[in-house]
Amino acid sequence: MSAATPLPLDAVCSLDEPAAHRRLRAVLEQGLPLTPRPWKSLAEQAGMAEEEVMACVRRWQADGMIKRLGLVVRHRRLGIEANAMVVWDVPDDRVNEVGRRLAQEAAVTLCYRRPRRLPDWPYNLFCMIHGARRERVLAELAAIAERLALGELEHRVLFSTHAYRQCGGRYVQEGVA
Amino acid sequence: MHCHPRDFDSLDRGLIDIYQRGLPVCTRPFLSVAERLGTSETEVIARLERLHSLDVLSRVGPVFDHARAGASLLAAVAVPEETRDAFAALINAAPGVNHNYAREGLAREQGYNLWFVMTAPDEPELEARLDALEAHLGVPILRLPMLEGYHIDLSFPIPWAELECT
Numbered sequence: 001m002s003a004a005t006p007l008p009l010d011a012v013c014s015l016d017e018p019a020a021h022r023r024l025r026a027v028l029e030q031g032l033p034l035t036p037r038p039w040k041s042l043a044e045q046a047g048m049a050e051e052e053v054m055a056c057v058r059r060w061q062a063d064g065m066i067k068r069l070g071l072v073v074r075h076r077r078l079g080i081e082a083n084a085m086v087v088w089d090v091p092d093d094r095v096n097e098v099g100r101r102l103a104q105e106a107a108v109t110l111c112y113r114r115p116r117r118l119p120d121w122p123y124n125l126f127c128m129i130h131g132a133r134r135e136r137v138l139a140e141l142a143a144i145a146e147r148l149a150l151g152e153l154e155h156r157v158l159f160s161t162h163a164y165r166q167c168g169g170r171y172v173q174e175g176v177a
Numbered sequence: 178m179h180c181h182p183r184d185f186d187s188l189d190r191g192l193i194d195i196y197q198r199g200l201p202v203c204t205r206p207f208l209s210v211a212e213r214l215g216t217s218e219t220e221v222i223a224r225l226e227r228l229h230s231l232d233v234l235s236r237v238g239p240v241f242d243h244a245r246a247g248a249s250l251l252a253a254v255a256v257p258e259e260t261r262d263a264f265a266a267l268i269n270a271a272p273g274v275n276h277n278y279a280r281e282g283l284a285r286e287q288g289y290n291l292w293f294v295m296t297a298p299d300e301p302e303l304e305a306r307l308d309a310l311e312a313h314l315g316v317p318i319l320r321l322p323m324l325e326g327y328h329i330d331l332s333f334p335i336p337w338a339e340l341e342c343t
Binding site for chain 1: 196233235246327
């Protein structure tokens, strides 16, 4: 996937009233109410019909604006406390290949290319590996590095030591809901 | 402090394992979930409420693609460890911050120890928020936008067996 230009909201939903989209986005970002007809409740909050809301969500899913729909779990609360951000300095002509291969590893939950900021920041590829304990995460990383022959690449493992905030995206301007 | 795996029976685990993605978009999604898991809609809702009250469940809902749902980037600052909490509080107070972690493991000369994700409705607003925060913090913010996403899905299998041993 390329670094896409954000699509105008109007282009991804059949409704032609941007304010309704923003309201729907804002209520969706809070999550579904845990009631038998959650879409109906959301529709009422957004000033739309239940069917329109579901159609809009399906469209956003098809377009990729919604990546997944379901339980957003706080892994730390389940005991998955080791969270490593591994940063790699990969030659530019190899970074896409390495990124794609890393992303296919089951233990890798996110993999992004980002810019270097020389001289302060030489790393251009980021991936996340989670696990119950650090030793397990490091063992996974070692296995991956061996499988993909990444041993030569300069990299650093940044474990999180404290979560000051962990929550979903809030992209919609505050105050529109 | 976290919950223990024994707090979660097979129905809880089924919900978590199966429905981090693919919640059906239909008028009664929890009924559809219940039918697949062999229980009732009421029970599914009760379980989700419990997971939410235990703070295991952040929410049930969509995860938007950062690159398309608005503007966001990964940012970092290098601050003295002894004042890290105060810097983190200032960052959390800024509009649009949705992740904020202390991390260790860099060489001293890099020193970035607070990592956060800043979001905004669009790019100009994102820049404005970062500029304002940078001025407020008084330290430079390393700005690392995503250039390419190879794998952008935070759903992953929970290693229940491994957790049982911790």
